[in-house]
Amino acid sequence: MEKQELDHLLTQLMGKPAQARQFQFKTALALMEGRNVVLTAPTGSGKTWAPVLPFLYSWLNQIPFADRLIYALPLRSLASGLYQSTRSALENAGLLKDEKNINGSISVTLQTGNHKGDPFFCGDLIFTTIDQLLYSYLNLPLSVTQKLANVNAGALLGSLVILDEVHLLEPRRSFATVLEMARRLRDFTSFVFMTATLSSEAVSLVAKEMQAVELSVESDELLELPSHKDKQRTIRWTGISLNAHNVLEVHDCGRSIVVCNSVQKAQTIYRELNQAIRKEGYSPKIILLHSRFLPSDREEYEKELARYFGPDATETDCILVATQVIEAGLDISADNLHTEVCPANSLVQRAGRCARYAGDRNKGTVWVYDVEKDASGRDKLGPYRERYTSALIISTREKLSGLPPVLMDFYFEQRMVSQVHGETEFTAIQKVIQTLKDRRKQVNNVLRFGRAECGRDLVRDVDSVNVLVHAHPENLNLNLPWQYLSVPRASLWSLKTYLESGEQWVAKVPVTTENGDDDEAIVQWKEVKSIDELVLGSWLVSLNPAFSSYNKAEGLCISIPGAEMPMQLRPGKKTSDFDYCCEMFAQHLKAAVDACRIQLVKNGRALKAISQTYQIDEKRFETVCLLSTALHDVGKLSVKWQNGIRSWQKERDPGHAAFLTGEPLAHSTFTWETDREKNRDPRYFRGNHACEGAFAVFNCLVDWCAYNFTMETYDGIATASATSIARHHSAQAKGLAVFQLEPGARDWINQALATAGLSDCEVAELLDSPDKRDIEDFTGSLINPESKDEKFMPLYWFLVRQVRLADQAALASKEGGD
Structure with missing residues (x-):
């Protein structure tokens, strides 16, 4: 890969002549070579494109080094902003794949608490929050039910995972879990850690742990960046708390940004500003932006920001009141930036929204205010009230309080961050690395038992x-x-x-x-x-x-009475998840296997990593994926299940062609809106089938794996396969019920396997009628991350993801389902 090739791609994306910077090119080379990267680059330098460019280049040139790119940030607002800007860039280049351009190369998705556009991480380039990423890794995803909790972790295998603004992560919680995740997935996943303000001592520690290339923007390149060239930005400590009068006093019909530490404070300042301009006859435009807007309203305000604060802004006399949502990801700049005191690294991020551009917009002032006091005279620290972050605020305040107005350039920022965070970050991260084995035990316990409350200790306490x-x-x-x-x-x-x-x-x-x-x-x-x-x-x-x-x-x-929230449906989503069409068992099996084959083509890097790590044949492991998918519904061939579904179908739609064949059914005709109450009738109850199916085929899976894999791996692979079947409806399923298979079950399965192109995987013996001992022992036969099975957890995550997504795809296909 030559630098000129990246320049050409960047030009396409920007819609105007552009050149990749040296640190972007070095990052691209490292990733193309399969290396992890820890990148330090200041706000406004273009660090976002450093990992995205090589990913796009490799895809367009059909030499992908990752199956997908997952770009995670600490705040949902940052994820949303980068999602929008990246979509626009890909649209400029004609590369965006969406409903308007189905022939595009890259699908870009957004998955946050407020915008659940990709709950299963199925896009090619996925923007999300670090919370969403880590909870998915822990099998405790935030945006789907606990039944679906084991789908997302498998998406990490074969991916390029970007963790941006990592300096905002709390070392004892989310940062420790990030490092544990990176260590576990080292052989399966590429990682890029990016930061604008993590101290150099901490960066070196992280790079060593990650076995990563440590990259940064060189001094001569930094001084040539438009965001830093000839910048004249002054920082002033005010020593008072933030109020509307302070803001209006220096606004002078220009561009002002106010950053508050909490939504409640931002809403209060917004109201105060509106009252003041009505009373005193001011006329500025006032915009409020925080994380508690509906996406449609928020997008409207962010578009307005471009007119007043963007790089090509033509209008002035505007005041933006915001929270931490603008600390990164939004390309805006003000003449005056007013902020409550916060940890030094966050202060640098906020200051990056002042005097950001070259030319006549390279001058500005950052006004720093003390936090408010409560009735007892204590600091109201809001989201920074924890001991770790409260100490950082106090230290930052001490550094600024005796400081006269001073030029806030990159070197000032580095010194301040090093003074406030350097020793603290180094000590905290060093301790995290030394105790990663303990963190692994905590993670394994959460993976085993699925206790959501434990996730708060591993990610962050602000649930x-x-x-x-x-x-x-x-x-x-x-x-x-x-x-x-x-x-x-x-x-x-x-x-x-x-x-x-x-x-x-x-x-x-x-x-x-x-x-x-x-x-x-x-x-x-x-x-x-x-x-x-x-x-x-x-x-x-x-x-x-x-x-x-x-x-x-x-x-x-919250706590202010008024209107209801408009109830809006998320765009592009089905209106119901519970509509089915009648289909035969064999029909659904083939549709699921076909869907799995398509999925495996899109997971080439993951398959290669799995085969290399476990030293198994890649094609044989692909067969395991297909076989697990094919056998996932064997439990539906029980007498009770077939009696229940046939009774329902006979009343609901007895003339359906699939029903008239007399073959076993996988699904019946069902419409949620009209059938949900009637379906609760005990006559139609079928019970569970997932664990029962896993029990029925367990010995078949062990025999097949023993024949195709080595003594060291076959048992772990068979256990992962059986667990993917047992848990293809519920991530923590473990209860086995007494059941009896239909007399012709084995023949129906083998005929369906042959039709699906898996005739070499015929089942010889099926188990049913479990006794008390079988039922008691069943849970212990499933994968257990707190045992020797731990090393097979990544393989299980990949496998169960393929089974569950293929099952979903089969239901939505024309061959079977709705």
Whole structure:
């Protein structure tokens, strides 16, 4: 790969002449060689494109070094901003694959708490949050039910995983889990860690642990960057708390950005500014931006920002009030940036939105304000109240408080970050690396038992919950892909007084009762009675508009009464997940196997990594994937299951061609809107089938793997395969019920295998009628990350992902399903 080739690609993406910078080219070379990278580059340098360019280049030249790119950032706003800008760039180059251009090369997706566009990480270039990534790795994904928790981890194998702004991660929680994940997946996944402000001492530690190339922007290249060339940006410590008067006093009809440490503070400043301009006759445009807006409203405001603050802005006299959402990812710049004091590395990120551009917009002032005090005189630290981050704020304040106005260039930033964070970061990360074995044990325990509450200790303590504001949530169909808002659970504490008054309901949560592997769950809404129940409870909360509200200008306002939140469906999603067409067992088996074959073509790097790591034949492992997919529904061939589905189909649609064949069925005709109540009739109950199917074929899988793999690997692969079948409907399934297979089950399976092109994988012996000992021992036969099976966990993740996605694809195919 020559640099000129990257220059040409970048020119296409930008829609104008452009050249890749040296650090971008060096990053590209390292990744193409299969190396991990730790990259340090300042805000505005173009570090985003450093890993994205080689990924695109390799795909376009049909020499991919990764099956997909997963780009993870600490804040959902950053992910959303980069998603939008990258989509636009690919659209410029005619490379974007979407509903408008199905012939494009690259699909770009966004998966965050507020925009669940790719819950299973199926895109080619995926933007997400580090929370979403880590919870997916832990098999505790934030945006799908716990039943689906084992689908996403397999997406990491064969991927290029970018972790941007890693300096914002808390060392004892998310950073430690990131490093543990990188160590476990070292042989399967490429990693790039990127930072603007992580201290040099900490960067070297991380690079050594990652066995990575350490890269940075050289001094001469830095001074030529438009964002740093001839920059005249001054930083001033004010020593007072932030208020609207301070902002308006120096605004002078220019461009001002106000950054607050919390949504509540930002909303307060926004209201104060509006009151002040009405009272004093000012006329600036005021925009509020934070994480609690519906995506449609947020996108509207972000488009407005380009007119006032973007690189080609033509309008002035605007004040943007925001939170940490603008610390990275948004290409905007102001003349005056007002910010509450925060850790030095975050302060540098915020300051990157001032005097960002060359020419007449390279001058500006960063005004730093002290945090407010509570009634007891203590600092109100908001999201920085934990001991680790509160100490950093205090240190940053000490460094600034005695400082006269001074030029804030890159070297000043490096010194300040090193003084505040250097020793602390080095010590914290060194301890993390020394205790990664302990973190591995914690992760394995979570993987084994699936306890969501443990994830908070491994990712971050600020747990989030989906929220809506609705007076009658029981009227909502939760199977529809509603657009919720995701907020920290701690933000709901302001409702405590209302909950204690008990005059009327303040919040409700859905309570779900499962109804078998395939049947839709029964949902009832329960009133929340205490603050503990509210902040420690459900994945979804409906707030009463008598106590909370939503409005287009301010977003979600907790503890302020008003209007309901508009209920919007996420774009491009099905309106129901529970519509099926009648289809035969053999028909579904073939459709699933065909879908799996297509998937495997898209996972070439993962397959190669698995075959090399476990020293197994790649084609034989592909057969394991296909065979596991083919056998995933064997449990449906039980007498009870077939009796139940035939009874339903006979009443629902007895003339359907698949039913009339007399062959075993995999699915029946079912429409959620009209059939869900009737389907609860005990006459149609079929029970579970996943664990039963795994039990039935377990010996067949062991025999096949023993014949095709070595003594060291066959048992682990067979266990992973059986577990992928047992858990293809529920990630923690382990209960085996008594069942008896239909007399012709073996023949039906072998005929279907032959039709699907797997005649060499005939099953010889099926097990059924498990006794008490079989049932007790079954859980122990499944994969256990706290045992010798640990090394086969990545293989299991890949395998179960292929089975579950193929099952879904088969249901949506024309051959079978709806």
